[in-house]
Amino acid sequence: MKVVVLNGSPKGDKSVTMQYVKFLQKKRPDVDFEIVPVARRMKAIERRDEEFQGIIEKVRVADAVLWAFPLYVCLVHSGYKRFIELVFERGAHGAFEGKYAASLSTSIHFFDHTAHSYIHAVCDDLGMAYVGAYPAEMRDLFEEEERERLLGFADQLRDTVERGIPTARRFPPLQHTGFEYAPSDPQSAVDTGSKKVLILTDADAADGNLARMVERLAASFAGGVQVANLHAIGMSGPCLGCCKCGPDYECAYTGKDSFIDFYNTNVKTADIIVFAGAMRDRHLSSTWRMFLERGFFNTHTPTLMGKQFGLVISGPAGQMPDMRQALEGYVEWQHANLVDVVTDEDGDSSRIDALLDALAARLVQCAEAGYVRPLSFLGVGGMKIFRDEIWGHLRFVFQADHQAFKRLGVYDFPQRDWKTRLLNAVVLPLTRIPAVRKRFRNDIRDGIFAPQARVVEEA
Ligand SMILES: Cc1cc2nc3c(=O)[nH]c(=O)nc-3n(C[C@H](O)[C@H](O)[C@H](O)COP(=O)(O)O)c2cc1C
Numbered sequence: 038m039k040v041v042v043l044n045g046s047p048k049g050d051k052s053v054t055m056q057y058v059k060f061l062q063k064k065r066p067d068v069d070f071e072i073v074p075v076a077r078r079m080k081a082i083e084r085r086d087e088e089f090q091g092i093i094e095k096v097r098v099a100d101a102v103l104w105a106f107p108l109y110v111c112l113v114h115s116g117y118k119r120f121i122e123l124v125f126e127r128g129a130h131g132a133f134e135g136k137y138a139a140s141l142s143t144s145i146h147f148f149d150h151t152a153h154s155y156i157h158a159v160c161d162d163l164g165m166a167y168v169g170a171y172p173a174e175m176r177d178l179f180e181e182e183e184r185e186r187l188l189g190f191a192d193q194l195r196d197t198v199e200r201g202i203p204t205a206r207r208f209p210p211l212q213h214t215g216f217e218y219a220p221s222d223p224q225s226a227v228d229t230g231s232k233k234v235l236i237l238t239d240a241d242a243a244d245g246n247l248a249r250m251v252e253r254l255a256a257s258f259a260g261g262v263q264v265a266n267l268h269a270i271g272m273s274g275p276c277l278g279c280c281k282c283g284p285d286y287e288c289a290y291t292g293k294d295s296f297i298d299f300y301n302t303n304v305k306t307a308d309i310i311v312f313a314g315a316m317r318d319r320h321l322s323s324t325w326r327m328f329l330e331r332g333f334f335n336t337h338t339p340t341l342m343g344k345q346f347g348l349v350i351s352g353p354a355g356q357m358p359d360m361r362q363a364l365e366g367y368v369e370w371q372h373a374n375l376v377d378v379v380t381d382e383d384g385d386s387s388r389i390d391a392l393l394d395a396l397a398a399r400l401v402q403c404a405e406a407g408y409v410r411p412l413s414f415l416g417v418g419g420m421k422i423f424r425d426e427i428w429g430h431l432r433f434v435f436q437a438d439h440q441a442f443k444r445l446g447v448y449d450f451p452q453r454d455w456k457t458r459l460l461n462a463v464v465l466p467l468t469r470i471p472a473v474r475k476r477f478r479n480d481i482r483d484g485i486f487a488p489q490a491r492v493v494e495e496a
Pocket residue numbers: 046047048051052053054055106107108109110111112143144145146147148149175276278279280330333
């Protein structure tokens with residue numbers, strides 16, 4: 038059985054993810070796992086069609102495709118995303134159709150679930166039979182139990198392919214409306230006062246709706262609004278995954294292109310930031326990916342704390358809730374406030390006008406009030422992962438994060454809550470006495486609510 042492994046790491050062969058695949062190559066010699074570098078060679082693959090077609094030919098003759106990738110800021114690397122875009126743009130999807138597929142990631146589990154959803158959705162769009170995901174933690178390979186589990190995944194894939202077992206489609210085809218947004222002039226514009234507004238867009242000539250939405254939103258603000266196109270902010274290449282930024286935020290691109298300067302002087306200083314993008318396949322474009330992953334020169338440290346965020350998306354975003362979740366996760370990691378998401382899905386120009394006006398007004402209102410909603414599971418859970426990783430295994434590399442996390446109070450352990458510790462150490466054992474336990478069980482509800490009620494009473 039032949040499995041083409043599409044390597045999504047910008048590190049090529051020196052990739053953690055590929056060690057998982059190489060382990061499978063050794064342990065399952067009956068399966069021919071052929072690794073094809075994709076993310077690392079993306080510039081060449083895009084430039085030289087014969088290289089692209091060579092990969093497509095390998096897919097065509099394979100029994101299955103293994104999408105093997107690291108997580109790069111809540112999704113796959115921009116080079117990998119670009120490859121997927123090219124498959125559709127160059128009409129190469131026929132090579133994938135009817136083939137089995139599976140996905141394998143390594144990461145620290147920060148939004149690996151939505152990255153696998155993305156790949157699953159792409160497989161569904163390519164007419165592939167998606168067998169399943171293997172979201173490994175990057176250190177899993179060190180554990181005997183995890184190595185066994187990995188072999189189990191390979192066996193599942195092999196058995197499914199060999200026995201021709203059908204698999205379920207998860208994502209219905211995207212419905213594009215073909216609607217053309219025709220904005221009208223805003224009746225009034227919201228005064229931005231001292232607040233600095235930055236709209237970042239990747240609109241190119243083909244993105245008429247997005248360009249018009251951006252223009253219309255910019256016109257809804259009275260006062261200076263900076264609109265920056267990601268194609269023109271000086272990103273000369275994608276994140277290399279080298280982690281040179283780890284010790285002191287110094288990126289390998291420092292002094293080599295103008296992205297870092299742009300980020301520091303325009304993004305970090307804005308009060309209101311709008312991300313505007315058109316969907317390419319099931320997510321925002323590879324250009325947006327590049328922007329987000331290049332922002333990783335700040336490593337895991339939030340740099341946009343307290344800022345107001347808006348999202349403007351052209352395309353069927355509502356049909357891909359995982360995309361929205363990943364973007365929400367990004368904003369929550371930044372400890373910023375996502376005010377709203379406006380898309381062109383309504384198919385009604387006057388309604389989009391009204392939503393853009395409302396977005397502008399609410400962004401300014403929230404900025405003036407300094408309102409940031411509490412983090413949800415996405416941000417709280419994510420920060421706990423970062424807290425534990427930077428405290429532990431990753432501190433050695435990400436030393437700048439460690440200093441920042443100390444400063445920002447991310448390290449919320451050991452918990453010095455003496456009242457709770459005393460309660461757990463002294464009173465908790467008493468509740469094991471049957472008579473006390475009976476009384477305690479009856480009192481649990483009031484015990485939880487009463488202190489909250491006292492706060493309300495005293496308010
Ligand atoms: C720029 C960058 C962004 C990353 N983003 C994420 C992320 O969003 N979620 C996560 O769980 N891990 C993230 N990681 C961790 C990598 O996914 C992890 O180290 C992976 O094992 C690297 O695999 P590779 O060596 O095959 O490239 C990131 C690492 C880098 C360098």
